[in-house]
Amino acid sequence: MMDPRPTFPNMYHPSRNRRNLNFKGSAKYYTRTARPTKYFLVDFGLSRKYNPEDGEPREIPIKGGDKTVPEFQGRGEFRPCNPFPTDIYYLGNMIREDFLQQTRGVEFMEPLVNDMVQDDPLKRPNIDEVVRRFEEITRKLSSWKLRSRLVVLEEKEYPVVMVLRTIHHFFRTFAHVLMFRNPLPRPRV
Known part of the structure; x- marks a missing residue:
């Protein structure tokens, strides 16, 4: 889930997100690079x-939407x-299924994600280690890599559409560079 307020300062209509909230015009929006937003992972x-003073918690598993958790299989x-x-x-598998398997351009995440989805839960990094490694990985990437266009693999992109999207992305990226915007923006806390 994403907090839309930074990117849509006047919000948008819930059923027609290209229209403003009162349905009297287009919804003004900014890119997530221009106005970074926060994302929330929700388990409903x-x-x-x-x-934390009670030590390591132990719980009978509660199965969520992802039924592939190794420690929940069998007995x-x-x-x-x-x-x-x-x-x-869950987090690693979501990144694997929604990004690594469906897009091109985020392969640099593979080693971290592979560690996050190890069959043995004791071999998985904790969240502090995941954050540290992610920051380390992204710190090593070039500005151009961080600004590169994410390409959806299953979406049939006709050559003309690909050229148009690439041109659009180039000019949008060029504007961000001219405005000295960070290629990996952080939302305000």
Whole structure:
């Protein structure tokens, strides 16, 4: 889920997102590079709160939408386990399925994602390690790589459409460069 307020300062209509909220014109919007936004990963009611002073939590698995969690397979679905490595798996698998398998241009994430989806939950990095490694990976990428166009693999892109999208992306990127915008913008806290 994304907080749309930075990119759509006057919001948009919920059923026609190209129209403004009162439906009296087009919705003014900015790119996420010009106006960084926050993203939220939501589990819709499967969350629990733990006191760190109580030590490592152990819970009987609650199966969410992703049924591929290795520790939940077979008899594992009845064994209490630490839910935090499972969260790492969910996040890694979402990145793998929605980005690595469906787009071109984010292959640099593969080693981190592979560690996040290891079969053995004890071998998965914790969230602090994931954040540290992600920042380390992105720090090593060039500005042009960070600004490159994400290409959806399954979407049939006709040559003319590809050229037009590439030209549009080039000019948009060029404007961001001229305005000295960070290629990996951070939202305000």
